[in-house]
Amino acid sequence: MAKIEFLDLGIQPIANNFLLTADQIKNEYKFHLTVTFDEETKLVSLSDFVPPELMFNDSYVYYSSLSQTMRSHFKETADALIREFSPRKILEIGSNDGVFLKNFENEMAIAVEPCGNFAEITKNLGYTTYKNFWTSELAEEIAFNHGRQDLIFAANCICHIQNLDEAFDAISKSLSSSGVFVFEDPSLLKMMERNSYDQIYDEHAHIFSVTSLKSILREYGLEIFKVQNLSIHGGSNRIFACHEKTRKIDKSVEENLTKENNFGLNSIAAYRQFSKNVQRSKDQLLDLLSELKRKKYKIVSYGATSKSTTVFNYCEIGPDLIDYIVDTTEAKQGKLSPGVHIPVISPEDGFDNSVNYAFLGAWNYEKEITQKEKIFLESNRFITHVPHVRFIK
Numbered sequence: 391m392a393k394i395e396f397l398d399l400g401i402q403p404i405a406n407n408f409l410l411t412a413d414q415i416k417n418e419y420k421f422h423l424t425v426t427f428d429e430e431t432k433l434v435s436l437s438d439f440v441p442p443e444l445m446f447n448d449s450y451v452y453y454s455s456l457s458q459t460m461r462s463h464f465k466e467t468a469d470a471l472i473r474e475f476s477p478r479k480i481l482e483i484g485s486n487d488g489v490f491l492k493n494f495e496n497e498m499a500i501a502v503e504p505c506g507n508f509a510e511i512t513k514n515l516g517y518t519t520y521k522n523f524w525t526s527e528l529a530e531e532i533a534f535n536h537g538r539q540d541l542i543f544a545a546n547c548i549c550h551i552q553n554l555d556e557a558f559d560a561i562s563k564s565l566s567s568s569g570v571f572v573f574e575d576p577s578l579l580k581m582m583e584r585n586s587y588d589q590i591y592d593e594h595a596h597i598f599s600v601t602s603l604k605s606i607l608r609e610y611g612l613e614i615f616k617v618q619n620l621s622i623h624g625g626s627n628r629i630f631a632c633h634e635k636t637r638k639i640d641k642s643v644e645e646n647l648t649k650e651n652n653f654g655l656n657s658i659a660a661y662r663q664f665s666k667n668v669q670r671s672k673d674q675l676l677d678l679l680s681e682l683k684r685k686k687y688k689i690v691s692y693g694a695t696s697k698s699t700t701v702f703n704y705c706e707i708g709p710d711l712i713d714y715i716v717d718t719t720e721a722k723q724g725k726l727s728p729g730v731h732i733p734v735i736s737p738e739d740g741f742d743n744s745v746n747y748a749f750l751g752a753w754n755y756e757k758e759i760t761q762k763e764k765i766f767l768e769s770n771r772f773i774t775h776v777p778h779v780r781f782i783k
């Protein structure tokens with residue numbers, strides 16, 4: 391059984407490395423972004439990983455709580471988990487700015503977060519916080535200090551962990567005998583169906599199918615007992631796992647495995663087709679933007695996302711096509727986007743009636759953004775590449 395490379399997204403920068411100084415621009419880190427399918431485990435991963443400290447450090451800029459969609463999502467998630475499992479002790483891996491954890495009392499929850507600026511936030515909110523990457527060593531320290539956990543939660547974090555063997559082993563050892571491990575990450579099936587290749591960037595070391603997770607978790611005595619398909623982040627799966635044979639297996643597990651198999655996720659042909667679809671999307675997006683630019687329209691991008699770093703660098707879309715990017719994140723404003731160096735400014739400074747078209751870098755918030763930007767949409771258009779290049783009315 392082989393590992394087969396099926397997609398080449400070219401030379402890419404660190405997706406969230408927004409640049410300010412001449413020195414940062416001169417020394418910008420770049421790497422070759424290619425993607426591999428493992429025929430044995432069915433896992434899809436980057437062929438080469440970027441050193442974690444280069445991505446997740448004290449200057450990290452992605453705040454989960456900046457959108458209403460995410461704030462509501464995590465409140466509802468916390469409420470549902472409390473209702474279903476009544477955990478007494480909970481640990482979150484990759485707690486970001488505490489958007490999920492703050493729905494739990496201080497005494498019952500522990501945060502693990504490697505980015506110092508974010509670890510500071512949960513610490514200030516009163517949570518025991520470990521400013522660390524999730525490793526076996528850390529898991530042992532936490533188990534020694536606090537015992538085993540009833541609920542281990544991680545959102546958009548496990549797919550960022552390069553060494554899954556160590557991560558799952560540590561989780562298995564940290565979970566109480568009747569505990570549950572709940573995690574959500576982008577769905578490989580949704581990505582392939584919707585051609586949202588921009589889910590692939592340095593931070594996303596793996597894009598998970600339920601199939602691949604089932605086989606890897608089993609190695610560590612963990613079993614998936616339920617799967618929920620979520621619309622969040624353009625299509626994610628929430629995986630519920632427990633120690634083997636401790637819970638009844640819900641039919642959603644088999645349903646998801648069947649759906650993935652029917653789509654072809656278990657063999658290389660589907661990935662080869664995906665690669666062709668990605669190339670077509672690039673050609674169509676470049677054609678559209680170039681045509682609009684020839685007609686002298688002003689085009690900006692909405693949301694300086696990690697995803698748009700992939701799109702712009704893969705398609706070689708720079709300031710000649712996109713005048714600037716608007717984003718509500720202060721830490722991104724006044725800087726240049728990674729790789730292609732498009733200026734990022736605040737929506738207040740740049741999203742006005744001089745704009746004709748806006749590429750929706752944050753397409754996963756289409757509903758929230760189109761609601762908010764009704765006036766723009768009266769005479770202008772958003773552009774998206776998902777599931778194919780088109781205007782949003």
Ligand code: DWN
Pocket residue numbers: 452456457458546547593594623692693694695696697698716717718719752754755758759762
């Ligand atoms: O896994 C990850 C996901 C969950 O979040 C990370 N590795 C990094 C990050 O990826 P992303 O940057 O693609 O995430 P978002 O949530 O799509 O980013 C949205 C961006 O758009 C933020 O910078 C905020 C901005 N935004 C905005 O300017 N106006 C968002 C909304 C909703 C808005 O109205």
